[in-house]
Amino acid sequence: MDKLILSVAMTGSRTSRAQTPYVPITEEEIAQQALDCWRAGAAIVHIHVRDENGQPSCAPERYQKVTDIVRAAGSDVIMNWSTGGGAGIVSDDDRSASIALAPEVASFDCGSTNFGRGVFINSPAFLEKLARDMNEHLVTPEIEIFDTGMIQVAKDLIADGFLQPPYWFQFVLGVRGAAPATARELTHMVDSLPDGARWSVCAIGRHQLPMNMIAMAMGGHARTGLEDNIYYHYRQLATSNAQLVERLVRIAREMGRELATPDEARELIGVNARRSAPARASE
């Protein structure tokens, strides 16, 4: 098995202060929790940013500010910037504007789905443009899969030359409107991946921990964090993102899964391969 890549999604676009006082909202708060999670063992931090009212933002300078604070503190944790947080709020162009700043990793939501009471739209034209932008700026896409059909969307984008190996997938299970968080669903999805793909699992609410554990046992990777789940135990709020990371680190040790460092994760998910390759011409 690979060394385990632990990701943490700390803020998201929906988790609010009314739900939990522990969700980081400002750039400084997000950076501080990112550092705590890195010290606890996370190799990747998945970043959303918010505006002054706490609403989802796609402002590139906010992403950059979080990254700058984390780097200034001496951390080499991989920063994975969201391109999904502004969906339904800002234009597709604004959603992908941060890619021009060349983050190491950015989310690539590989299709459209109902999402709670809303609709999460990622049109074919948007995905093709986002893939072109990521290729141009040598950004590793974290291919997020909310439902089984999205794996076929990824395969079609691969066949059409928009996505290149090595592939890094994140299954997001248990969103109302998309695939349920079950072992059977996950095993079918893993079996459906393109050859050589690496994959991680996150799941919503009470499904987070058991699905993380199943993924770890299967040789996959795991994402925790307050974006997906605000609880530590039933009706008991998690008091930080690092608290959730620390639990997974303990479980990984018990399971004999060694943790990947950020640099080891860069090698596994293809950040190094992309950064050492010449930029692909934008079409």
Ligand code: ZN
């Ligand atoms: Zn996210």
